[in-house]
Amino acid sequence: MSRLAIETQGLTKIFDGVTALDGVDLTVPEGAVFGLVGPNGAGKTTLIRTLMGILRPTAGTVRILGRDCFEGSGEVRQQVGYVPDEPVLYPSFRVEEMLQLCSRLYRHWDWKRCEELLERFQLPRNRWILSLSKGMKTRLALAIALSVRPRLLILDEPAGGLDPVVKHQMLGLVLEEVAEHGTTVLISTHQLEDLERIADHVAVMKKGRCLLTRTVEDLRKEARKIQAVFPEGLPEAVRRMPEILHVESQGRVYTLTVGNGFDTVLEAVKAHRPVYVETVSLGLEEWFIRTVEKEGMKDGAVSAE
Numbered sequence: 001m002s003r004l005a006i007e008t009q010g011l012t013k014i015f016d017g018v019t020a021l022d023g024v025d026l027t028v029p030e031g032a033v034f035g036l037v038g039p040n041g042a043g044k045t046t047l048i049r050t051l052m053g054i055l056r057p058t059a060g061t062v063r064i065l066g067r068d069c070f071e072g073s074g075e076v077r078q079q080v081g082y083v084p085d086e087p088v089l090y091p092s093f094r095v096e097e098m099l100q101l102c103s104r105l106y107r108h109w110d111w112k113r114c115e116e117l118l119e120r121f122q123l124p125r126n127r128w129i130l131s132l133s134k135g136m137k138t139r140l141a142l143a144i145a146l147s148v149r150p151r152l153l154i155l156d157e158p159a160g161g162l163d164p165v166v167k168h169q170m171l172g173l174v175l176e177e178v179a180e181h182g183t184t185v186l187i188s189t190h191q192l193e194d195l196e197r198i199a200d201h202v203a204v205m206k207k208g209r210c211l212l213t214r215t216v217e218d219l220r221k222e223a224r225k226i227q228a229v230f231p232e233g234l235p236e237a238v239r240r241m242p243e244i245l246h247v248e249s250q251g252r253v254y255t256l257t258v259g260n261g262f263d264t265v266l267e268a269v270k271a272h273r274p275v276y277v278e279t280v281s282l283g284l285e286e287w288f289i290r291t292v293e294k295e296g297m298k299d300g301a302v303s304a305e
């Protein structure tokens, strides 16, 4: 069985009556590129801050790389590279001074790697941090996170503020890190097309809960659409199937978005003898929207349909 880079059980965080995390059970295998997605306010940043030991959970447990993240030695944090949604960099420092500070804080600091990254990201060492653009600060934070030679890299919405070229470069770098060093990556993002490029696992969060976790491979197999033509309308028995996330119709053409249980739905559709049927694959973005909508309907919220 593969080892776990992250394991949470019943993780709960309540801020002054606001439940930001509501019993999250999450397992991230070592070596995975694990995407965390969810609507605004789902609890992604709170989860990440709790994993990093920045926030104390109200209840539940967190283990990072097999250890308690609150243990006294701080060894766990030495092995985690973290790029927060708003990088913590001292504005009155020059880039060089920030790097010197980090090199003293992290025992496994790698200057060679750091220099390579500064060059790739075109970050001059003598610039004041105050004078860096948002995207440059993110690049610096990523350069620092990778220079600690992390076993686990945690990225919270890293593409925010990056232009498409730098974003592409950054994702490439993350993939390189995984391929060369076997680093585990947890990445929270709203950029699902980026995730589709790099992730092998995806978890969907909503209202502080982890709704589901899937491997991207399974998702590609499972998350598909069925297009079928029923001259007399979509049979009610099919429409009501719980595996169906969403139904759309254009005249007599019905498009059914299916979460898991694709084969069961396809069989049921065929059993009602449509005049035409075909299957179409579903992008991660559409799967995510339909999954979150479906959960919203369970909660009694109004569907976006």
Ligand SMILES: Nc1ncnc2c1ncn2[C@@H]1O[C@H](COP(=O)(O)OP(=O)(O)OP(=O)(O)O)[C@@H](O)[C@H]1O
Pocket: 015, 016, 018, 019, 020, 038, 039, 040, 041, 042, 043, 044, 045, 046, 047
């Ligand atoms: N320090 C805090 N004090 C009070 N409430 C907080 C605090 N931090 C987060 N929350 C609340 O916890 C919930 C989850 O917030 P969080 O920032 O973790 O969500 P998120 O999924 O990262 O959202 P986004 O995608 O918008 O960044 C929200 O309702 C938020 O208002």
